[in-house]
Amino acid sequence: MATNVTEQESREVAEAAxxxxxxxxxxxxxxxxxxxxxxxxxxxPRLDPEAVEKGERFIADLSTFLEKEVDPLQIERDSKIPDSxxxxxxxxxxxxxxxxxxxxxxGLSQVYYNKxxxxxxxxxxSLCTLLSAHQSIGVAEPLRQFGSEEQKRKWLxxxxxxxxxxxxxxxxxxxxxxxxxxxxxxxxxxxxxxKGYDDIVATPVNGGYxxxxxxxxxxxxxxADIVVVMAKVPKSEGHRGGITAFVLPYNTEGITIEHRNxxxxxxxxENSVTRLEKVxxxxxxxxxxxxxxxxxxxxxxxTGRLALMAIAVGASKWATKIAxxxxxxRVQWGRPVGKHDAVAQKLAFIAGSAFGLEAMLxxxxxxxxxxxxxxxxxxxLCKLYGSELSWKVIDELLQVRGGRGYxxxxxxxxxxxxxxxxxxxxxxxxxxxxxxxxxxxMHLLIAREAVxxxxxxxxxxxxxxxxxxxxxxxxxxxxxxxxxxxxxxAVGKGQNPRSYDEFGQLAAYLRYVERASRKLARSTxxxxxxxxxxxxxxxxxxxxxxDIGAELFAISATVVYADTIGREQPERKTEAIELAxxxxxxxxxxxDALFHELxxxxxxxxxxxxxxxxxxxxxxxxxxxxxxxxxxxLMAPLx
Ligand SMILES: Cc1cc2nc3c(=O)[nH]c(=O)nc-3n(C[C@H](O)[C@H](O)[C@H](O)COP(=O)(O)OP(=O)(O)OC[C@H]3O[C@@H](n4cnc5c(N)ncnc54)[C@H](O)[C@@H]3O)c2cc1C
Numbered sequence: 001m002a003t004n005v006t007e008q009e010s011r012e013v014a015e016a017a018x019x020x021x022x023x024x025x026x027x028x029x030x031x032x033x034x035x036x037x038x039x040x041x042x043x044x045p046r047l048d049p050e051a052v053e054k055g056e057r058f059i060a061d062l063s064t065f066l067e068k069e070v071d072p073l074q075i076e077r078d079s080k081i082p083d084s085x086x087x088x089x090x091x092x093x094x095x096x097x098x099x100x101x102x103x104x105x106x107g108l109s110q111v112y113y114n115k116x117x118x119x120x121x122x123x124x125x126s127l128c129t130l131l132s133a134h135q136s137i138g139v140a141e142p143l144r145q146f147g148s149e150e151q152k153r154k155w156l157x158x159x160x161x162x163x164x165x166x167x168x169x170x171x172x173x174x175x176x177x178x179x180x181x182x183x184x185x186x187x188x189x190x191x192x193x194x195k196g197y198d199d200i201v202a203t204p205v206n207g208g209y210x211x212x213x214x215x216x217x218x219x220x221x222x223x224a225d226i227v228v229v230m231a232k233v234p235k236s237e238g239h240r241g242g243i244t245a246f247v248l249p250y251n252t253e254g255i256t257i258e259h260r261n262x263x264x265x266x267x268x269x270e271n272s273v274t275r276l277e278k279v280x281x282x283x284x285x286x287x288x289x290x291x292x293x294x295x296x297x298x299x300x301x302x303t304g305r306l307a308l309m310a311i312a313v314g315a316s317k318w319a320t321k322i323a324x325x326x327x328x329x330r331v332q333w334g335r336p337v338g339k340h341d342a343v344a345q346k347l348a349f350i351a352g353s354a355f356g357l358e359a360m361l362x363x364x365x366x367x368x369x370x371x372x373x374x375x376x377x378x379x380x381l382c383k384l385y386g387s388e389l390s391w392k393v394i395d396e397l398l399q400v401r402g403g404r405g406y407x408x409x410x411x412x413x414x415x416x417x418x419x420x421x422x423x424x425x426x427x428x429x430x431x432x433x434x435x436x437x438x439x440x441x442m443h444l445l446i447a448r449e450a451v452x453x454x455x456x457x458x459x460x461x462x463x464x465x466x467x468x469x470x471x472x473x474x475x476x477x478x479x480x481x482x483x484x485x486x487x488x489x490a491v492g493k494g495q496n497p498r499s500y501d502e503f504g505q506l507a508a509y510l511r512y513v514e515r516a517s518r519k520l521a522r523s524t525x526x527x528x529x530x531x532x533x534x535x536x537x538x539x540x541x542x543x544x545x546x547d548i549g550a551e552l553f554a555i556s557a558t559v560v561y562a563d564t565i566g567r568e569q570p571e572r573k574t575e576a577i578e579l580a581x582x583x584x585x586x587x588x589x590x591x592d593a594l595f596h597e598l599x600x601x602x603x604x605x606x607x608x609x610x611x612x613x614x615x616x617x618x619x620x621x622x623x624x625x626x627x628x629x630x631x632x633x634l635m636a637p638l639x
């Protein structure tokens with residue numbers, strides 16, 4: 001049955017799930033407010049030597065395992081990760097990278113978890129997706145953050161060792177909009193004990209929930225042992241209701257795997273359509289309270305999103321190597337192709353982007369380990385920016401490789417060439433812009449955080465509700481805030497040509513960020529003044545604000561990271577500064593273009609044109625071309 005939900009209701013559900021409080025300082029939040037707090041990310045926290053030793057040991061084990069036991073071509077050919085590979089990953093502890101040692105995991109730092117994902121991801125993206133779905137969003141992370149001590153003691157040792165987990169949120173009618181969730185968890189007082197694996201089965205309980213629903217696209221969903229399921233508890237007496245998270249053995253009676261989905265890329269992933277029919281879940285398996293499910297999902301993703309940046313970094317660093325080797329060796333028109341300007345530009349873009357992405361990841365991951373900052377904006381920017389930029393990097397790599405970029409690795413091998421899987425990586429990387437928050441949704445999510453302070457100061461005015469007195473009060477409150485805030489945006493350190501001199505030739509980029517951060521805040525303010533409550537519908541404008549913020553964070557992180565390299569690996573200092581400058585120049589150019597387009601664009605005309613397309617005004621344009629898609633509904637009925 002389709003759920004009828006208005007736009008307002010969807011917004012309310014998303015808003016209720018939002019983490020409203022800011023307990024720790026946030027570089028990203030301040031950046032959008034025009035307050036460039038370099039001190040929050042510089043100097044970068046030092047790596048803990050114990051964590052480094054443990055991390056390096058694991059990376060060595062992992063690399064040996066990948067080299068000896070994994071054949072990426074076989075995964076691609078069979079569209080399957082062999083059982084022996086999954087068993088091998090279990091054996092080296094890869095399933096428990098993020099689980100604390102007291103619950104049987106390795107307890108790697110965020111920095112080393114990312115490094116491991118980057119390495120695995122380059123070997124074969126499906127391996128990385130398995131591991132990341134298992135522990136960035138699967139059972140471990142929600143329980144680590146929200147589980148009771150009992151739940152942690154029961155489930156974490158299993159998922160840390162040899163029980164694969166999955167996260168079941170999406171449904172045929174629920175993609176970006178969880179308010180449409182149709183899976184229902186009906187409270188029941190007494191039911192028999194659920195039947196599951198002997199080692200996972202719950203102790204007898206009185207009461208719990210009966211879950212019914214159909215879940216789509218669950219990664220690991222055809223091989224999982226334990227899953228987190230999101231379902232809506234109806235509101236009733238004694239039940240707060242709302243979207244709720246449950247952890248349960250996957251072989252509980254009533255669970256059926258209906259289909260293994262196949263995709264453009266990620267050919268080895270085990271992704272399911274899963275039906276739940278009268279699945280009994282004991283109350284003790286509920287994670288946190290009823291109605292906390294979405295908040296859990298969103299908070300889990302706060303650092304979980306860094307996994308996608310790790311994948312982006314791995315891919316971009318590998319792209320640098322492949323592009324370098326190929327552009328040196330391939331000679332056309334009398335010169336190695338890398339010496340032709342058009343290809344040289346791409347090489348510079350690929351290498352500079354790899355450095356910038358690595359910088360953003362390193363800065364964010366060290367902050368995550370250090371736990372002194374709130375990094376939800378930085379992690380979200382990493383997901384958005386990393387998935388978008390690395391996609392362009394791989395696209396340019398494919399162009400540099402020419403026809404060989406488009407040829408499959410197996411075909412290259414069959415005719416005696418090195419099986420470089422650029423074609424595969426291009427297919428594999430595309431989905432990063434869609435899952436774990438599509439780029440469009442990330443824009444909205446980050447924009448919401450960027451305007452949060454304004455909503456708190458002037459929300460009542462912006463929304464235009466209330467009577468005359470309420471409006472007058474709201475105006476006074478807003479006046480107090482803006483009277484103090486706006487003048488601060490007029491001048492700053494970035495105007496002083498000597499500021500940030502300790503960063504040498506990179507100082508100019510920090511001065512730029514300081515100035516641009518104030519300009520970004522002013523632009524946000526103008527946008528609010530111009531569109532007021534309608535600003536939330538100006539997605540292109542908001543998207544550009546977010547993209548500018550992302551470029552500014554990227555530049556800041558790059559300068560800071562180059563400085564860290566200079567201190568931690570002095571022999572690489574000069575090269576690091578060169579790469580940082582290369583990246584900063586490109587990022588600054590993009591930010592400047594975005595600033596310009598904030599006010600010089602054809603957004604309104606294009607929106608109107610899109611409505612014409614939707615209404616069918618131009619269907620004659622589609623005539624004369626067959627549609628090979630065949631028959632069937634665009635969305636299968638839910639029942
Ligand atoms: C390979 C793969 C693995 C996955 N793994 C999992 C998993 O393990 N667990 C799980 O629960 N889910 C999983 N998903 C689901 C994934 O998270 C969703 O695909 C994603 O949330 C987007 O939803 P959708 O595809 O239904 O797109 P839709 O929500 O239908 O969106 C369609 C388009 O509209 C845009 N859009 C939607 N709403 C808005 C808006 N308000 N404003 C502007 N633009 C909007 C979207 O960005 C997109 O471009 C997976 C998907 C894939 C493809």
